[in-house]
Amino acid sequence: MLVYVYFVDGLLIDTGHSNARKMILSHLTKLPVEQIFITHHHEDHNGNLVALQKHFQVPTYASSLCTEIMKNPPSISFSQWLLWGKTESNNNIQPIDNQISTNKYTFQLIPIPGHARDMVALYEPNEGWLFSADLYIYDYIKFCMDNESIAQQISSLKKVLTLDFEYLFCAHNPKMKDPKVNLLRKLTFLQNFYQEVSNWHQKGYGPEQIMDQMSLKRNYWMRFISGGALSGLNMVKSVIRDEYNKLTS
Numbered sequence: 001m002l003v004y005v006y007f008v009d010g011l012l013i014d015t016g017h018s019n020a021r022k023m024i025l026s027h028l029t030k031l032p033v034e035q036i037f038i039t040h041h042h043e044d045h046n047g048n049l050v051a052l053q054k055h056f057q058v059p060t061y062a063s064s065l066c067t068e069i070m071k072n073p074p075s076i077s078f079s080q081w082l083l084w085g086k087t088e089s090n091n092n093i094q095p096i097d098n099q100i101s102t103n104k105y106t107f108q109l110i111p112i113p114g115h116a117r118d119m120v121a122l123y124e125p126n127e128g129w130l131f132s133a134d135l136y137i138y139d140y141i142k143f144c145m146d147n148e149s150i151a152q153q154i155s156s157l158k159k160v161l162t163l164d165f166e167y168l169f170c171a172h173n174p175k176m177k178d179p180k181v182n183l184l185r186k187l188t189f190l191q192n193f194y195q196e197v198s199n200w201h202q203k204g205y206g207p208e209q210i211m212d213q214m215s216l217k218r219n220y221w222m223r224f225i226s227g228g229a230l231s232g233l234n235m236v237k238s239v240i241r242d243e244y245n246k247l248t249s
């Protein structure tokens with residue numbers, strides 16, 4: 001999967017897949033990197049962090065939660081390891097939760113959990129920039145990981161839609177024109193999906209039956225190559241889990 005790494009005024013935002021290390025290092029090591037920020041603990045964002053820390057000897061920052069997770073990253077299946085590589089544990093990340101500054105810019109750090117519980121966006125209000133990590137990706141999604149929360153993604157999308165920005169620096173699909181249109185499409189898609197799953201669930205249907213009722217296609221190939229890490233069924237289960245958490249919290 002294509003992943004973007006951003007560099008602005010000495011600040012490197014994320015480090016890309018380890019699978020693409022050679023290519024990424026050949027470009028990044030030429031840059032005057034002064035500090036690194038990791039948006040969340042997924043491997044495609046921190047896969048080259050250790051190598052870059054060795055090269056640049058500059059401070060690395062992330063949210064408190066990401067810093068904790070990175071000390072002891074969750075284990076992954078063999079297929080995930082083949083597909084993405086494993087997140088290397090890292091004790092050299094300093095927690096910051098409010099803002100990060102460069103010479104010219106100050107980025108507010110906005111928690112945007114859902115896709116990952118530790119994920120944050122970097123918002124530069126004066127420039128109208130939002131570095132949104134994996135919040136957007138596309139107008140809709142057909143599968144997700146087993147620990148994602150659709151309800152939290154909906155809240156995070158609503159939160160960023162209240163901000164004033166012109167450019168969306170998504171880690172997989174940047175949008176340089178009217179990005180809020182795309183974010184709104186994603187929000188609408190997730191809200192409708194959530195509502196429909198929860199309606200079927202309230203009628204007593206289980207996850208597999210809900211897949212059938214909503215005519216959701218089962219992408220066995222995706223489920224197989226990701227070792228079950230990515231599937232449409234995970235999206236349905238996420239809504240059921242969110243509903244359960246709502247009732248018990």
Ligand SMILES: [Zn+2]
Pocket residue numbers: 040042115116134
């Ligand atoms: Zn991610």
